[in-house]
Amino acid sequence: MSQTRESSSDQTGGTRDRILITATRLFAEHGYDHTSLAQVGREAHVSKALVLWHFDSKAKLFRAALGRTLEPFYIDVDDLKELDEPTQIERLIDLFYEFVRENVYSVRFMLSLIARGDKQPGEVIGRISDLYGVFRQLLRDVIDRGRHSGRFRPDVRPPLDAALIVAALDGILIEHFLGNQFPHDPSELIAYLKRTAIDRLIA
Amino acid sequence: MSQTRESSSDQTGGTRDRILITATRLFAEHGYDHTSLAQVGREAHVSKALVLWHFDSKAKLFRAALGRTLEPFYIDVDDLKELDEPTQIERLIDLFYEFVRENVYSVRFMLSLIARGDKQPGEVIGRISDLYGVFRQLLRDVIDRGRHSGRFRPDVRPPLDAALIVAALDGILIEHFLGNQFPHDPSELIAYLKRTAIDRLIA
């Protein structure tokens, strides 16, 4: 069990937080397997015993780190309501990519979790999957509204179009990680995705 | 140095090949870190010492296994020449997904390598990146020919359209790995991708 902390948001003062921040970075940079408790301790300037005293086990430390990682992925839906549907689509695409750009390490981390459909932290995949589900549903709703308002073509298939846009975003992300020696920077591809997606949807 | 074998193609007779086949499967299923030499030896019915005798080190065993893994990704270009451009696009998309379906474990493996932009087997990323480069170039050439032949719209951007199709394919692959509780099986999305891509390209 060990101790509980009521601090929902992290004050960066304490040793525990320093450990957590260090661990988050290391997990993101090197993955679960290649991050040792000794390394976390060393870079947080504590002993590895103290790391375990605070977090009980490596697995729990990992889950705590993941909490910090997933937290900032929050989409302000109300912010969208004012815009017309095509602009909402563009905005959602931008939000996705902003999140990726600002959380490169964490996203890389998530990707590595997805890649090996591993055993132990299976709940993690679920949370990421949920995140994607929410985002895809948001897109789908926008497309659906656009179809009913007549701004989009009547033969669009909201679930499929939404899924395809999300897939393209994911793919752009991968190519980015592949060290893209391919001649386009991601933002150019993103712009092109927006253009083609909306061209296709619009009436 | 140890010994060399002149067998370019693997005869499945020898112990060495049995080890290599077993290792390939295990690396693909569980990744590099979670595959021990003991496990390879056990499942190949030899001692782990023999595994090392044949392959010198785990790293070299891994490289040998990767060779086997990447080998089947070969696209018969001549096969395409007879078809018109839209059909060539569809064929290339199908080829990509066929490869994925028939090499799920290997693809998962590659994805995990991409995810952590790791240090040691850095040459591996390069090979995967090359593979993608070839595929993207193939798509790009087809689109380019379609534009010049007038079958495709004059304002298509071959490099960008090709990159976007590849990205979408990658993304579909990821969603598939995410355990897609989303209501579409990949083949439906693939079909939709083909339809929308060609709709966009065609004059």
Next chain:
DNA sequence: GTCTATATACAGATAGAC
């Protein structure tokens, strides 16, 4: 070529002093 036995290193985790 193939084995058993062993060397060596390092991981996660615990005990207990302070």
Next chain:
DNA sequence: GTCTATCTGTATATAGAC
């Protein structure tokens, strides 16, 4: 809360008999 010292398991790799 934080440390040092240690336990225990398992990994890669080597030595040497057959």
